[in-house]
Amino acid sequence: MKKLFVTVLAAGMTTTAFCQKTFILSHQDKKGFFAVSAGASLPVGRFASCSPYDAQACMAGQGLAFSISAGYRVVGSVGLMIRGEQYRNTVNTSAMLNARYRTNTNVWTAKADNWSVMSVMAGPYVSIPMGRFSVDARLLAGQALASLPNTTMVSNFGNTELSVKTTGATSTALALGSGLSLRYRLGRVTSVQLNADYSRADFTFTNLTSTAITGSTRSESSTYSSNRVVSVVSVSAGIAVLFGNNYRPF
Known part of the structure; x- marks a missing residue:
């Protein structure tokens, strides 16, 4: 007993x-926060399209997402924040091969670099407290830099090797984003958080070339441009450091 x-x-x-x-x-x-997060990058729309009939299909696969953000509430629950993020997505090489004409007598293999997109965006956010939990909603705009992957496809016709290579390029564009964060207060200055974000940017890549090599014969195309829409949904988790109240900065 x-x-x-x-x-x-x-x-x-x-x-x-x-x-x-x-x-x-x-x-x-706490009025302000500084947070770091990592998670999964999920391509959507034409960024994920693998259609061989779509010239703007990006054939992106799942990847990784990293972000650093900071914000401060200015009036009540409304504040301003800045967010830097990077997405790295693979290229679906199987989809690349499906877009090629193939016969039973030749086998193609494909290699490709990763898609890489970096952005810095800023904008307003609203924080809604719920006890030790809080929910943040944000709308952001800024600048993004994307790297179009280099690709290579190789096949053999008898003793003759055929390869087709396309050059990559970089481009900058206006980036738009929105997202939600669910934050749980661990202590006086620390929280853990879950994030869900969507971002989009329309890029124009210039000075692209394609090169076909058959045995000792080399044929290179003239330079051309390509428009690509990069849109990503990311799901991530991280930790936030909280600061600032009505009486002291920490």
Whole structure:
């Protein structure tokens, strides 16, 4: 009986301590944050398209997403934030091969670099507190830099090797984004968070070339341009450092 009483008392004290901590953190408002996150990058729209009939299909596969962000509430629950992010997505080489004419007598192989997109965006956000939880919603705009991958396809016709290579390029464009974050307060200055973001940018890549090599014969195309729409949904998790209240910066 005594052991049961001690167990119940300890559980009650633990629950009381947790409730006290929750109460204190829920009423200790922090106006700013600095956060780092990492997760998955999921291509959508024409960025993910593998259609051989779409000249702007990017054939992107799943990849990784990294972000650094900082924000400060200016008036009530409304603030301003800046966010830097990078996406690295693979290229679906099987889709590249499906776009080529093939017969039973020749086999194609394909290689490609990764898509790489970096952006810096800023804009307003709204933070809604819910006890130790809070939800942030944001709308952002800024500049993005993308690298179009180099690609190579190789086949053999008898003893003759045929290869087709396309050059990559870089391009900058206006980037637009939106997202949500669910944050859970661990302590006075730290939180963990889950993020879901969407970003889009329309790029124009210039000075592209394609080169076909058959044995010792080399044929290179004239330079051309290509428009590509890069749109990504990312899901990530990270940690945030909180700062600033009405009385002191930390």
